Amino acid sequence: MATSTRRYRSTLRQAKADETRAAVLAAAAELFVARGWAGTSMRDIAARAGCAVETVYSSVGNKREILKVVLDVAVVGDDEPVPLLERPEFHAIAAGVMRERAVKLASLLETVNRRSAALHRVLVQAAAADAELAALAARDRANRWTSMRAGVEAVTGRPVTDAEADSLRAVLGGEVYLALTEESAWTPDKYRNWAADTVIRLLDLAEEQIS
Structure with a gap:
């Protein structure tokens, strides 16, 4: 007892x-x-x-550790130590025809950006005057781009070139998300549709591949 x-x-x-x-x-x-x-x-x-x-x-x-954990939680949606690339919602991107895969990637991008983009902005601003946070920001940026590239490759079923990855990074990152949703008042649906179309257009995927 x-x-x-x-x-x-x-x-x-x-x-x-x-x-x-x-x-x-x-x-x-x-x-x-x-x-x-x-x-x-x-x-x-x-x-x-x-x-x-x-x-x-x-x-x-401490405060730096809190910001790091808050960002991690925002990206994946919970406090479990499981990276985004190992989550079911990420693995699900690879299923279906090309258009369906692009839509699933766009939906995940919208979800992750909605939870984390404003916090990423806080980190970038804080990093300007803090060496430890600058290092965290660099790791955070690298992790985000790795995840995005892997997501795009799950859509295409092939490796993407550096030029393709750079083009997508320029338009699908958190900064653009914030500009579109905060300044232009885009709805989640509008952003998701645009992101899916952008992936297809920038990768120059033929219509027969996505139908």
């Missing part, structure tokens, strides 16, 4: 710790986007999450 009680209490503690960590990450994400890196303090994050500052440190880490 004593062992069962200890196990139950341990489970409750872990559940509470997970809940606190999730609250900290959600609070940090909201504040970073709303106030920027410099305008967000650890005390602000703690207050928004409803916990002590010490709890913020113990549940996630």
